[in-house]
Every structure is written in structure tokens, then in C-alpha cells.
Amino acid sequence: MSILPVQFGRSMIFHHHHHQQQQQLMRRRRGRMSITPRASRTQKIMENISVTGEAGGAGGSYSYNTLKRLDQLWSNICLSDTRQPGDVVLDFSGSLSDVDMGNNRMSTFDVLVCGGTLGIFVATALISKGLKVGIVERNLLKGREQEWNISRKELLELVQVGILSEYDIEQATMAKFNPNRCGFEGKGDIWVEDILNLGISPAKLIDSMKIRFTSLGGIIFEGHGVDRIFVYDDRAIRSGKKPDGVCLVVGTCARGFKDNITSDVIFSSSSTKTVGDTKLQYFWEAFPAGSGSMDRTTYMFTYVEAKPGQPKLEELLEDYWDLMPAYQGIDLEELEILRVIYGIFPTFRDRHNAGSPLTTLQEVVLDLDEEDTVE
Secondary structure (H helix, E strand, O other), rough: HHHHHHHHHHHHHHHHHHHHHHHHHHHHHHHHHHHOOOOOOHHHHHOOOOOOOOOOOOOOOOOOHHHHHHHHHHHHHOOOOOOOEEEEEEEEEHHHHHHHOOOOOOOOOOOOEEEEOOHHHHHHHHHHOOOOEEEOOOOOOOOOOOOOOEOHHHHHHHHHHOOOOOHHHHHEEEEEEEEEEEOOOEEEEEOOOOOOOEOOOHHHHHHHHHHHHHOOOEEEEEOOOOEEEEEEOOEEEEEEEOOOOOEEEEEEEEEEOOOOEEEEEEOOOOOEEEEEOEEOOEEEEEEEEEOOEEEEEEEEEEOOOOOOOOOOOOHHHHHHHHHHHHOOOOOOOOOOOOOOOOOEEEEOOOOOOOOOOOOOOOOOOOOOOOOOOOO
16 A cells, blocks of 8 residues: 555656656747647638639628738728828820830720729610720629629619610519618617618629620620729829728628528617727628528628727627627527628718819719718
């Protein structure tokens, strides 16, 4: 019996000495190598999703790497308060016919539309009036997988213009739902009909528009970006001004919602919350998706100033995983995440002010955007 304590004691002393050696070795190794940070819940979820069908335009990309690049861009916007704006549209005296193009072939158009995802609707309307129109698109011109939510009344305006048919609308409509809620927690709900109650497939709608546009003689330059626009005997437009505010949006399209026949046009279920150095109020939108009867698209968004210390999109997504189940009344484990959605939308207080990058100083350059004002 007396042997056991002695042997036990020696064993403990040896183990303790061995443990000290291991700690010393680990400290030396830490000095020679960096420690990989633990993956966030967002990264784990996104890297388990098969990413296909990415497209240009807002909400067209779904991968984790693209999220990180967009977060870096957002950080740069917040820090760029002293950056000197650059010239996008430059003025030259003289005539374009005097310019030596070398061996480059020059095409002439009445109108060039830069950015084709929404621009193809403008371009098709113009070419149907007899103008020669081209589209310059940095990516492939195709619609994203994630549906657009819109009212039928808005689409019928495109029918009246003559660039869509009601048949096109029916073919692109993936989901219809009513009623639709607007509400704030503790303040009651208002239910409305036929507001943002259609889920439209951008892929199908833009494909129809491409066929119509090219059949009318339109030319699409895919895989071409625009760095500068040269205007002869005109003035310059500036870019690079920090936005007055930014709308940050995150969300998902997920499968597993059993009660899925209504939508939320806007809803807020909480008061302000501190994220990093910023107090935020989150707002929600949610719509049935056309990819399946149990599929639902949910957006969480907030408005912030573009200044250092603002939360990244990945931080908002970490909050989203915590808050969305309570908002939708379902456990996250019950859902199959089909896509993770994210985006930043810069806004400007006065587009007609000379300091705004959206101010158009040329009679020949017109800016069209749905996300360019602070509301």
C-alpha cells in the first residue's frame, strides 16, 4: 500500500515537468507562426452552401470571399474622408473626329448605357424609339437567382412603355402572395394588399429583355468596364465623394417555413442596439420565394453614417443568425440556407449639389439610379 502513493507522486511530478516542457515548446512555436482566427458562424454557414449562378448588380453574389471583399470596400469608404475625388468624365476641346484611334475600331451610338442589369430596360426603351443604343456591362449581362420583389402595377408601367408584355410578366413571376405587413413592435400592424407582392425572376426577365434588345439591333459589350468618359467641348464630373449615409443589408433565402403565405414590407422588432461603437436599429423585410412553397427570403437592414468604427456586414450577419429565428418564429436548425444575401447602398443628401458625385454637369451624361438619396 505504501508503494502506491510514491509511484503516484512520481507520476504527477513527471507529468507536471512534461507539461512545462510542452508549454515552453508552444510558446516558442507561437513566436514563429501566426494563429488562425476561429471561423465565424457566418463563414461556416456560407462555406457549406454551393454557390452557383452569381451575377452582377446588387445582391448578385453570394460567396464568403465576396462578402469579405465587400466588407473591405465598406471599410475603405468609411476611412476615405480626405481622399481627393477623381475625374470620371473629362472634357476636351475639339472634335472627336480629330482623335487618332490607332488600330482600334470605333463604333458610334446615340446612347451608351453603362451597367446593364437595370440599364437594359432603359436601353430597350430608347432603342424602341429608333435610337442606336449600346450597353457596356463589366460582367455577363444576366439576372441574379435571388428574386426581385415588386408590385404588378410597377411592371405594367413597362408594358405601357412597350418594352414588356403581360406574357413576359407571367413567365417571370415565380411567387404571388397577400396580404403584406407593415409594423413596429408594440405599435400594431397594418396589412396591405398588392404591395411588393410578386417574386420576379431577374434571370428570366433580363433574358427576355436581352432577346428583345438585340433583335432591335442593340449591341452589348459584356466583360467591359468603364473607367473614363471623354466629352469634347464640355465639362467634368467628379467621383469619390463620401456618401452622406449608407444602407447595410444582410439576409438569406432559406427553406423550411411552413406558414409562408404573407410578406413583411417593413417591420422592426427591437429598439436600438449597440454594435461596435454604433447604435443601430434593425428593420426587416420578408417575402415568400418562388423556388419552393417553404422557401422564404428575409432581409435585415439598417442605416449608418460612413465613418470609421461602423460595423461590417459580417458583424450584422452574426446578429442576423441570433435575431432572425425570433423574428420569423422558427429555429435556425430547422432551416436549410439556400443563399446568404448582403449589400451596401450609398446615399446622398442632395444629388443636385455641386459636391455630389451624382451631379451631372454634361448635357450628354445622365445618371439613373434607384438608390441615390437619403430618405
